[in-house]
Amino acid sequence: MKVAEPKIDFENSIGPWIGKTTKIMDYYxxxxxxxxxxxxxxxxMIVLKKLHDQDGLKQNELASLTYRDKSSLARLLSKMEAxxxxxxxxxxxxxxxxxxxxxxxxxxxxxxxxxxxKEHLETMEQDLTEEExxxxxxxxxxxxxxxxxxxxxx
Amino acid sequence: MKVAEPKIDFENSIGPWIGKTTKIMDYYxxxxxxxxxxxxxxxxMIVLKKLHDQDGLKQNELASLTYRDKSSLARLLSKMEAxxxxxxxxxxxxxxxxxxxxxxxxxxxxxxxxxxxKEHLETMEQDLTEEExxxxxxxxxxxxxxxxxxxxxx
DNA sequence: TAACTATGGTTGCATGTGCAACCTTTTGTT
DNA sequence: AACAAAAGGTTGCACATGCAACCATAGTTA
Numbered sequence: 001m002k003v004a005e006p007k008i009d010f011e012n013s014i015g016p017w018i019g020k021t022t023k024i025m026d027y028y029x030x031x032x033x034x035x036x037x038x039x040x041x042x043x044x045m046i047v048l049k050k051l052h053d054q055d056g057l058k059q060n061e062l063a064s065l066t067y068r069d070k071s072s073l074a075r076l077l078s079k080m081e082a083x084x085x086x087x088x089x090x091x092x093x094x095x096x097x098x099x100x101x102x103x104x105x106x107x108x109x110x111x112x113x114x115x116x117x118k119e120h121l122e123t124m125e126q127d128l129t130e131e132e133x134x135x136x137x138x139x140x141x142x143x144x145x146x147x148x149x150x151x152x153x154x
Numbered sequence: 155m156k157v158a159e160p161k162i163d164f165e166n167s168i169g170p171w172i173g174k175t176t177k178i179m180d181y182y183x184x185x186x187x188x189x190x191x192x193x194x195x196x197x198x199m200i201v202l203k204k205l206h207d208q209d210g211l212k213q214n215e216l217a218s219l220t221y222r223d224k225s226s227l228a229r230l231l232s233k234m235e236a237x238x239x240x241x242x243x244x245x246x247x248x249x250x251x252x253x254x255x256x257x258x259x260x261x262x263x264x265x266x267x268x269x270x271x272k273e274h275l276e277t278m279e280q281d282l283t284e285e286e287x288x289x290x291x292x293x294x295x296x297x298x299x300x301x302x303x304x305x306x307x308x
Numbered sequence: 309t310a311a312c313t314a315t316g317g318t319t320g321c322a323t324g325t326g327c328a329a330c331c332t333t334t335t336g337t338t
Numbered sequence: 339a340a341c342a343a344a345a346g347g348t349t350g351c352a353c354a355t356g357c358a359a360c361c362a363t364a365g366t367t368a
Contacts, residue, residue: 027326030326058316059316059317060315060316060317070316070317070318071317071318071319073317074316074317074318074319075318075319078318091316094315094316095316096315096316096317097315097316097317098316098317
């Protein structure tokens with residue numbers, strides 16, 4: 001007596017398509033970054049952006065904002081600190097936690113990433129209509145909600 | 155004289171949304187896998203599927219089918235070989251290349267992944283209409299084409 | 309106040325990744 | 339045939355990631 005084998009129609013399932021698109025997207029992001037002479041990873045770039053939006057975040061908050069494990073974020077920060085992009089300062093109120101600040105160098109690099117990101121985005125969305133972009137984002141939000149049960153935000 | 159800073163509207167750019175969705179998707183994939191008692195990574199699972207579809211592929215082909223660097227694939231295979239999921243056989247025609255085969259254990263594990271994947275897919279797509287799924291896949295194909303210049307396939 | 313629990317960060321361990329250098333075998337060119 | 343160039347795999351290196359164990363500090367409770 002065999003257990004029924006679930007049939008899975010991958011070709012019409014969105015998961016694999018989304019995953020593959022991300023892979024391609026990440027590859028070309030890396031490509032455009034190095035073409036612009038930027039020596040930092042996409043992940044470091046995301047951290048720079050979060051700090052640019054709000055300087056002095058705790059590692060804690062930064063980890064959850066960027067959806068990473070705290071250990072992963074800690075190591076990311078160590079590398080960024082070694083490159084003088086950021087500094088850690090022990091918090092006054094809570095000596096366990098560190099506040100993270102952009103350095104001048106970090107801010108400089110952040111601004112240098114803008115044209116690369118812009119270029120990447122324009123390549124990616126070149127022939128998409130506003131409706132299509134809006135529509136796909138709505139669907140992706142739904143998918144995220146299906147997993148997390150929470151309203152999605154970036 | 156300052157260079158104009160490109161304005162980027164992340165909130166309405168599809169890139170970050172796709173990337174974040176993948177992150178969440180991967181996280182819950184891993185979750186469902188371990189809940190089903192499956193001790194293998196998503197990446198290994200993809201290799202199992204490709205071999206199930208077509209046994210005896212060369213490492214070469216497997217790397218390009220799964221969009222990985224040949225070195226990355228080689229290491230993935232080493233781990234899978236250590237777990238007795240696959241075996242490598244030197245090719246007769248071209249002694250440089252290896253052909254990769256599923257073992258019985260590999261086939262067994264592959265079948266055990268089906269229900270987990272099914273469950274994951276159903277969670278993800280629970281309230282999406284067929285039109286929505288079709289539409290998002292079309293848009294993702296467009297995006298892939300914008301980067302690669304080639305018609306997308308899984 | 310003392311003791312237990314929770315929280316923020318760091319580190320060890322295992323996994324996955326791309327690039328570049330290297331070895332071996334093929335293939336292509338004089 | 340002899341040399342050069344290309345192709346398949348492996349390995350070193352640097353990076354990113356999550357989990358679990360651990361340390362130090364903070365908060366709670368007996």
